[in-house]
Amino acid sequence: MRIADIENPTVPYFRGNFAPVQVEHNEPCTEISGEIPTALNGAFLRIGANPVFVNDPESYHPFAGDGMIHEVVFDQGRVTYVNRFVETQGHLAEQELGRVIWDGLKTAPEDAEKYGPSKNIANTAMIFHAGKFLALQEGAHPFHLKLPNLDPVGETDYEGRLNHPFSAHPKIDPRTGELVTYGYNVMSKPHCCVSLITEKGELVHTTGVDIPKPVMMHDCAISSNHTILMDLPCVFDFTRMAEGKSMLYFEPENGSRFGILERGAEGSEVRWFDVASCYCYHTVNAFEEGDEVVVEGCRSERNSIGDEERPKKGDRRDLPMLHQWRFNLKTGEVRERALDSDWGSEFARINEDYIGVRNQFTYAARIAGDTLESGFDGIVKYDLVNGSSMHYPYGPGRLGGEPIFAPKPGGENEDDGWVIGFVWDEQLQHSECIVLDAARFEEGPIARVVMPARVPFGFHSAWVDRNLWEAQQ
Ligand SMILES: [Fe+2]
16 A cells, blocks of 8 residues: 555554655755855755555554655755755655565565565665765665766676675775675675775675674774674574564674774674674764774663564663773773763764774764663764763754764865754754754754654765765776
């Protein structure tokens, strides 16, 4: 059935500002308060799951919808809104047929034979590398699109060299232009592979990394010389499905460890460091200090993803909070500590010129309550060097998502730039794109753009400077 045809949906993901939108726009934004800096030129993009068809609304998984990108183009003070489905082959096939083809593990055998075993939904994150803008979904290959109109080009497999799933969170080293990526394979060994792609977009090295069981490895980190992998115990176990349970569940007995691999080295050389039991969807950054590799990320004590019951109010074990791990490559010692013990936060982004080296600032979505389901009620600017933070609250009835940092052209300091994000205003029933001056964060937005259409909550954001897309391939 078409989700748009469901009257009064009971499923939370089809209600309020989670509800998908079905109309595509490409139009100027005219309702602007404050002033858009004329030096802000490029695209702020936010991707998410935006399903069109569903077989059983009750069994819909929020990660499973078609990818849709919402884009705000800034051009010398003018603003344009573009939103468009990521037109992968699978999305187009379902549009043509007018129904679901891939329904998780219940896909009809004749459909699987005709259309292939899975659909690239490309709905999770985006990256611009080697002249190409790519929409990403872990478990699939990158999908190439052209900015600013989001015209589809197609899947890329790096001239046949990419032989593993591609993470939604590869990392670009801004000093070398290299892209470090990895992928996890649930079905066969090695359960993890790491690849290196040059500044020119050539995949030059792939290596397998052995881990005991397949796990959901959602993010990685890089320092100047190393790749950091997270083998954390969100384990895939197909035997549980026969019992009617989730195949993905938190199994602390499997251990929690970080693997550190020199860039370009073989997977057999990875060094594992045991840490206190945890889950971490997203890292913030990693860097090297003396003999130590330091990783910062949003850590929770556990992950209830496979549990039948959601965490109750007051149970903060699922709450991601900013955390630091230090791994001594010489002695093997591990030290870890909380960087924030009061508030949960997620979707922490940085000035990407600092990927792999010590960054001072990160901009994170603050979690309103005890779990991620509470929503994000503001943006926190953390000063990781001085251990302080500033919070910009969206205000009552207003929730947002992942903020992005857009660097100021010619900026000298790490926080010379803008923090940009979408906000949903429940009372006014509209979406806004807000722009804060990162160096004057405490002053709140310098500009607010009322979006000409509702922008549903989604996953990750990206910023692409205009000069990058003008040189795209
Ligand atoms: Fe993510």
